[in-house]
Amino acid sequence: MKKTIFVFSSLIIALLVLFKLSEYSYLSGNLNIELLISAIAILFFIIGVYINKKGLAEKESGPIEVDWKKLENLGISKREYEVLQQVVKGLSNKEIGERLHLSESTIKTHVSNLLVKLDVKRRTQAIQKAKELKIMVE
Known part of the structure; x- marks a missing residue:
């Protein structure tokens, strides 16, 4: 449980940092809005793949045998x-x-x-x- 809380806390912090960096880049005019949206989409895709793999690994513990x-x-x-x-x-x-x-x-x-x-x-x-x-x- 602690590991799950740590992972999700880290993800939230990473998202906040990304949003602040993208806000700074957008306001300074160094980055197009399309690149910003693409970066956020890629990040969420990676997070989704990670969570999906973790969920599948837990389900593949094997079939329950009848006692x-x-x-x-x-x-x-x-x-x-x-x-x-x-x-x-x-x-x-x-x-x-x-x-x-x-x-x-x-x-x-x-x-x-x-x-x-x-x-x-x-x-x-x-x-x-x-x-x-x-x-x-x-």
Whole structure:
């Protein structure tokens, strides 16, 4: 966090210095306005490329692997896990039942079992907890 604050503070200071230099150059008549705008555009382009590369480097940390041992320790069955995958997609019980070829009441049972096993009260909490426990990837 400190590094990010330092980088952005440095960028702001560099921009302020650039603006003051360009103001001085423009007032003294040594620089055309087009060159001033071009210099500022190039600077912002370089800053954008730097920030983009940094963001991509953070995202390329690798895929999150499912922790199958935790899944087993929680006692979540294969079918419950399939239901959890559908819950993460935001599907309703009826939609999950249609996809997995199960009745809606069976899906309700699996969802309630998942809530108990994950020690949560709502589906959204179950999704969050599953991601925290690394038993579900995004």
